[in-house]
Amino acid sequence: MSTKSQTKPKAAASSLNNAYLLAYNAVSAGLWLGILGKVTTLSLEHGVGSGKVYSELEEFARLVQTGATLEVVHSLFGLVRAPLLTTLMQVASRLLLVWGIGYNFPQTTQYSPAYSSMLIAWSVTEVIRYSYFVFNLSGLGVPRLWTWLRYNTFLILYPLGVGSETWLVYHAIPEAEKLDEKYGWALYAILATYVPGFYMLFTHMLSQRKRILRAKKE
Numbered sequence: 078m079s080t081k082s083q084t085k086p087k088a089a090a091s092s093l094n095n096a097y098l099l100a101y102n103a104v105s106a107g108l109w110l111g112i113l114g115k116v117t118t119l120s121l122e123h124g125v126g127s128g129k130v131y132s133e134l135e136e137f138a139r140l141v142q143t144g145a146t147l148e149v150v151h152s153l154f155g156l157v158r159a160p161l162l163t164t165l166m167q168v169a170s171r172l173l174l175v176w177g178i179g180y181n182f183p184q185t186t187q188y189s190p191a192y193s194s195m196l197i198a199w200s201v202t203e204v205i206r207y208s209y210f211v212f213n214l215s216g217l218g219v220p221r222l223w224t225w226l227r228y229n230t231f232l233i234l235y236p237l238g239v240g241s242e243t244w245l246v247y248h249a250i251p252e253a254e255k256l257d258e259k260y261g262w263a264l265y266a267i268l269a270t271y272v273p274g275f276y277m278l279f280t281h282m283l284s285q286r287k288r289i290l291r292a293k294k295e
Contacts (some may be wrong), residue, residue, distance in 0.1 A: 095152045095154055099214040101147065106207035113200035116193055125193035131179070131186060133251040138196060146172070165282055166274055171199070173244055173267065182249040191244040198238035205230060235282070239275050239291040243268060 083245045116130050123129040149168055174195065179186045186192050209227045212219040218228075246264055254261035 079247045095214055098151070098156065099211060102210040102214065105145070106204055106211060108144075108202035109200045109207065112196060113204055115197045116200065120193050120197075125151065125190040126188050128187045129282055130196065131183065131188075131194045131210055134196065135179055135183075135187075139180060142171050142175045145289060150198045160281070163278055167278060169190075170242065174245060178245050178249050184250045185248045186245055188201055188244075189245060189248065191233065191241040191248075194257075195238060195241035195245065202231065202234045202238070224289065228282075228289050231279075231282050231286075235275070239271060242272055 112134060119129045145168055148157075148159070149161070149165055151157045152159045163235060179192065190229045193240075205223070205226045209219060209223050212223060246268055249265045250261045251265055253264055
């Protein structure tokens with residue numbers, strides 16, 4: 078078999094992967110933009126602790142975030158270069174919040190300002206991240222502003238998101254202990270993992286930031 082004939086299937090597969098990832102990132106950016114617009118509007122109209130953000134967005138935000146489990150699959154099968162461990166950690170922590178905390182303990186989540194601040198941190202991060210990938214995959218090139226946003230806004234958004242998440246987990250512990258004391262201890266253990274987890278994810282982004290910004294200067 079000639080080299081030329083061997084490269085055709087590879088080129089076709091690469092083109093298909095690129096089209097799929099482009100569509101995935103475009104749809105994801107649009108979904109998170111919708112969440113950002115809604116949480117901002119509701120927070121301004123009713124206040125971050127009114128309960129409106131939760132009542133109108135909880136189910137939708139939970140389903141959108143659950144869809145992000147595909148990113149673990151993407152990393153596992155080499156469709157993207159994202160490290161599997163950091164991807165798995167980030168997706169798992171968010172699933173804990175939308176399913177384990179927000180869904181199971183509305184009594185401690187619905188009226189907490191931390192729920193709104195968490196969604197704001199997540200949605201701004203994801204709109205920037207997914208649209209960055211759309212620019213990159215489209216071949217049009219990433220605008221300089223978007224590169225700056227991608228590798229600078231996390232300095233504020235990561236601490237805001239993690240702070241909001243840990244607040245929600247901590248305040249759900251008493252309710253969890255009413256069901257079973259072991260659930261409370263499990264949430265305490267999860268809170269303990271936030272320290273090394275945040276350090277790992279934050280330093281990963283710092284190293285990425287340093288590499289990308291250095292390349293832009295060169």
